[in-house]
Amino acid sequence: xxVLKIGAYEFRSRLLLGTGKFADLDTQGKAVEVSGAEILTFxxxxxxxxxxxxxxxxxxxxxxxxxxxxxxxxxxxxxEAVRIARLAKASGLCDxxxxxxxxxxxxxxxxxxxxxxxxxxxVEEGFTVLTYTNDDPILARRLQEVGVHAVxxxxxxxxxGQGIINENNLRFIIEExxxxxxxxxxxxxxxxxxxxxxxxxxxxxxxxAVALADDPVLMAEAMKLGVEAGRKGFLxxxxxxxxxxxxxSPTEGMIE
Amino acid sequence: xxxxxxxxxxxxxxxxxxxxxxxxxxxxxxKIVVVEQNGTIIERSLYENQTIADGDRIEIVHFVxxx
Numbered sequence: 001x002x003v004l005k006i007g008a009y010e011f012r013s014r015l016l017l018g019t020g021k022f023a024d025l026d027t028q029g030k031a032v033e034v035s036g037a038e039i040l041t042f043x044x045x046x047x048x049x050x051x052x053x054x055x056x057x058x059x060x061x062x063x064x065x066x067x068x069x070x071x072x073x074x075x076x077x078x079x080e081a082v083r084i085a086r087l088a089k090a091s092g093l094c095d096x097x098x099x100x101x102x103x104x105x106x107x108x109x110x111x112x113x114x115x116x117x118x119x120x121x122x123v124e125e126g127f128t129v130l131t132y133t134n135d136d137p138i139l140a141r142r143l144q145e146v147g148v149h150a151v152x153x154x155x156x157x158x159x160x161g162q163g164i165i166n167e168n169n170l171r172f173i174i175e176e177x178x179x180x181x182x183x184x185x186x187x188x189x190x191x192x193x194x195x196x197x198x199x200x201x202x203x204x205x206x207x208x209a210v211a212l213a214d215d216p217v218l219m220a221e222a223m224k225l226g227v228e229a230g231r232k233g234f235l236x237x238x239x240x241x242x243x244x245x246x247x248x249s250p251t252e253g254m255i256e
Numbered sequence: 257x258x259x260x261x262x263x264x265x266x267x268x269x270x271x272x273x274x275x276x277x278x279x280x281x282x283x284x285x286x287k288i289v290v291v292e293q294n295g296t297i298i299e300r301s302l303y304e305n306q307t308i309a310d311g312d313r314i315e316i317v318h319f320v321x322x323x
Contacts (some may be wrong), residue, residue, distance in 0.1 A: 018323030043322025046262040207323030
């Protein structure tokens with residue numbers, strides 16, 4: 001059995017799905033179902049007290065089947081991220097946290113210093129910490145040194161759909177990883193998922209590429225297949241690339 | 257008594273004395289929400305006895321869709 005272990009948790013699916021930006025709750029429910037995802041991300045926000053009873057996706061979910069991964073999105077400092085994480089945990093629904101400390105509004109790239117600091121504090125407080133980071137191999141190493149349970153390097157800027165920009169850095173991160181590496185953010189297509197998994201990533205986290213696809217449910221299935229194909233390809237071991245041809249048919253026994 | 261809930265000034269009636277009362281006034285006791293009072297998270301089991309004072313800053317948060 002090919003199992004993804006994050007902290008004390010075990011999963012069979014290697015696709016983690018975000019829950020933002022879906023047009024409606026029905027589409028979202030179907031997309032989640034066909035994606036096969038077992039981990040779903042959420043954000044923590046103020047309740048709208050003018051309409052506190054609007055329909056809510058969480059209320060539809062069978063919480064025995066899914067592990068919730070709340071994020072600290074919106075935090076620009078370690079302190080803000082820690083505050084959001086504590087609020088998320090106080091829900092009593094989860095002890096996992098996606099640490100996300102943003103350093104810049106336009107690119108939404110993470111602030112490496114704040115990210116490392118928030119991760120360190122939350123590991124100490126007993127959270128299961130999955131940290132969204134730049135695709136920086138040294139930062140990935142530092143995060144593992146403070147004890148994070150998974151490192152989640154971005155493929156490219158959040159929601160950009162650009163796919164994996166720096167394959168080389170991802171490879172460096174994966175080669176020396178001691179915890180799962182989950183490629184998070186910037187995924188645009190199933191090919192991107194397959195690529196990440198073929199490079200040896202342990203999982204892929206995506207949201208916009210499914211939520212804003214013309215057919216989100218079909219794309220959710222495609223992403224699931226992309227992740228599975230890439231994973232199997234990685235485990236199977238691809239052939240090395242060669243400069244010249246190598247005949248697939250026998251060169252002996254030609255008819256003369 | 258005036259308090260600030262989710263960033264907005266809210267006048268309270270005399271009936272609302274505790275966090276429990278406040279959540280009841282919004283019919284939120286059955287909802288999955290987390291309450292922070294003046295920067296401190298209030299455990300669910302304490303709602304009943306946790307009193308509200310004039311000028312308190314209260315946050316009522318929940319999970320929403322996000323990536």
